[in-house]
Amino acid sequence: MTTEELILAAARKVFVQKGMEGSRMQEIADEAGINKALLHYYFRSKEKLFEQIFAEGLKQLLPKVQLSIEKSEGICDFVNFFIEYYLEMIKELPYLPHFVLHEIHRDPSKIVEIIKGQGLPFTRLQSLIDKDVAAGSIKPIQLEHLMVNIVSMVLFPVIAKPIIQAVLFGNNEIKYATFLEERKSVVIPFVLQAIGVKTN
């Protein structure tokens, strides 16, 4: 592992946990087992290092969303793919949602730029809904509300992990992990039933 990778790994860990202002270059250096000066040698400034970490994380997420829309033949497919991808991503990058959400309140412009750059095919998604509603296989629902409902139920449990774990599971780490594992098999039927898909 090169020093640069070492630094990036350390920065990811610290930034993600404490955000931009909450993090200290010293802490990142300690975590990487090197000294502060070297951080500046590799990445001119704290800001630059942070941006690198940030963009890197966000760019892992978006292609999944895109793919789940493009692969889908109907809204039912979409619900399945989308939730599956998102939960998969969360498993690999559990820090990402909180990180993005935190930084978006500091400065939305960067994030919005990245997302817009991706150009998500919402029109295709809308036509999937229209088609299924017309066919009577689902109840009418507004695209925006459906999207927000799904994303909420997938992301919120990780964002609010400390509260959920403490309040619902008596701070038992294993119970919380089990809960997360169950989400896929709970959320998908929940959504499908909610939009009126016949389940068996």
Place this chain on the structure above:
Amino acid sequence: MTTEELILAAARKVFVQKGMEGSRMQEIADEAGINKALLHYYFRSKEKLFEQIFAEGLKQLLPKVQLSIEKSEGICDFVNFFIEYYLEMIKELPYLPHFVLHEIHRDPSKIVEIIKGQGLPFTRLQSLIDKDVAAGSIKPIQLEHLMVNIVSMVLFPVIAKPIIQAVLFGNNEIKYATFLEERKSVVIPFVLQAIGVKTN
């Protein structure tokens, strides 16, 4: 309005927007129209001032949750009351969810302490579910998942406001506000349908 109240109002505004580390005592002083020294005269330190704001916000939220459980005769009641209260709270304190979530990652202990102190009656809620499942009026669902689903769909749209507004509504503030207004009439039927309540 006393100076102390002036400071608290200013601190609320600044802390809530920028978090503990992101906020500057100078900015709070300016916002309150006084000088830095006075902040320390009233509240010994930044940390103390922050804690005051924090606890105050959280304590407004919890009684609502409690009430919605106690008032309910069945799970259907609960879904209605709970969502209604939460959305009401959000209208008054749109900053609170993000604030709480942000701070919980800095130091969960304080928050958990406050929540535990409240002693939420989850057992009563569980028995409401059991009763309705036994009566065949809803499909079986695990309490924890139901709670998380509901809270997610209510809180996430406000927490993620900057993304949602930008990505789904082309940064149109009014469209986003309308969307929030619609949430109540969307989320309640969504949940009820999802748990198998007959809707007409």
Place this chain on the structure above:
DNA sequence: GTCTATAACCGGATAGAC
């Protein structure tokens, strides 16, 4: 109680030896 001025500290950034 409220102010101005300043102390004390901290953290990002740089210089320069190796």
Place this chain on the structure above:
DNA sequence: GTCTATCCGGTTATAGAC
């Protein structure tokens, strides 16, 4: 490339006049 030592700006906190 990596280190130690240091600078410098900014922020919290305090002293002391009014």
